[in-house]
Amino acid sequence: MTTHRFRPTRYFNAIGTAEPVLRVADGDTVVADTIDASGLDASEVMVAPRPNPMTGPFFIEGAEPGDTLAVRIDRLTPSRATGWTYSPLALTVLDPAAILERPPVQRAVWVIDRDAGTVRLKDPVRGLEDFAPPIQPMIGCFGVAPAGGQALSTATSSQNGGNMDYRLFAPGTTAWFPVSVPGALFYLGDGHACQGDGEIVGTGIETSFEMEVTFRVVKRTIIWPRGETAQDIFTIGNARPLDQALQHATTEMMRWLGEDYGLDARAASHLMGQVVRYDVGNVFNPAYTVACRIAKSWLTRQ
Template identity: 60%
Template sequence: MIKHTFTPTQYFSTLGERPPVLTVADGDTIVTKTLDAAGFDENRNRLATGGNPMTGPFYVEGAEPGDVLAVRLDRLRPNRRYGWTGTQLAPNVMDPADVLLLTPMASFAESRGEWDVDSEAGTAVLTSPKNKLGRLPIPIRPMVGCFGVAPGGGQAISTATSSTNGGNMDYKGFVEGVTVFFPVAVPGALFFLGDGHAVQGCGEICGTGIEISFDVEFTLSVVKGKTIQWPRAETATHILAAGNARPLDQALQHATSEMARWLQEDYALSVTEAHTLMGQCVEYEIANVFDPAYTVVCKMDKALLARVLSL
């Protein structure tokens, strides 16, 4: 297994079947960089246009349609001090009467918040606009907002949204140490990632996290003999399934069904057993309610599932 250091020279705002920028073996690790959501690098030079420009795609030898690509997020670190956010809630998360109270803005730049991100201290401080929140350091928790594999059928899916292949899910739980699983639809999987956030609340309800460029390290592995329909992940404490769709209830349905299938496949539960256990022990998170496709995460506690395996 090899660790590759890759310096990107081009970026993409769609996930699709593009020529790979690097071919790696099953189990290899890649060290590289990502731009922020507006295309700016660690020196605040704009290297790409379009929203959420991605680094990649990376071709993984041995990955074939019907397999699963496991992506272990080994290291996610902001590589500059400057970050930016929206400062107004998205209209779709508010009561209609309160939407009328929003301050009209001629451009997003007028409503942008600017932040000093100190990775060593582990905090972010609002520097603009000037208000009392500038005296409140926010703990950072670096996460990847947009990543995934090429979809099938010759599709090229915008990095503004998400689907079965992953994409712009903006889930605050995709942090260092997490392994995320994607269904492979094309040879080599063709993995992309970008859109780093120093921190983000549930739902990305103002349209951004603290947007920033990243130094990243991740490991790509192929899982044979396993087929999934929606992205899955494993953290230190939970397994989770992500459903991406709009309206919100459809995203929840995808995530719930994917979790029910997982419990039957890997934990030897019958349909009734899986549904009964989920009915009393499932956890949900609203990951994103800003993008064209919303994301809902369905979670189960690993300590509880370890007991299930002993039954």
């Protein structure tokens, strides 16, 4: 098992079938630089310039269509001392009447204080002079090439992953993606130093990162992305409207409970009906994200 250090010289604004930048073995670790959209030279982007420039794709030896790629998020280290967000709240999360009173869009700079472990507005607005939430790094957009030769914009998400903006895609989490092309062709980027649920201002605190991930090829088939932390398992649905994303996530969890925990549909419904938790990922971009989450303390693996 090898650790590869990769420094990109070009980026992608779509996740699809492209010439891999690096081939790695099952079990290898990659340490890669990622950037946010600020200051990106359009000549460095291989598709029409849009947010979420991706590093990759990485070809994982042995990954074949029908397999699952497990990606353990080992480390997310901001590589700049600042990040940025937009305000006000997005149109998608406001009542229509409130939109009429919505102030103009502004961009704000945040200071990322790694010594203090906090983020704060560089120029605080009234009432937030002492506001300094903790740094909580996460990956906003990552995934594998979709099936059928598609190239999906990094502004959206689907069964292959993409722009999900789910806060539990953080260090210590293992994300699982369905493999649709040889080598999986894995991309990652869109690092956030901090973000609330939903990415409801259209951004997290966007900044550049050094990201470390470890790959494992699993010979099983899943339909939607899955994830595992020390405490929970979760499944991801990406769609619009929001209820369709919830349906995808719930159905994928029911499958998982049957495959790994020996629960038939009735048993799974009893368990999920009482202890399931739903988290909201992205509700700003074209596809919304819902996570269906269950604490491992309720589960006995078969």
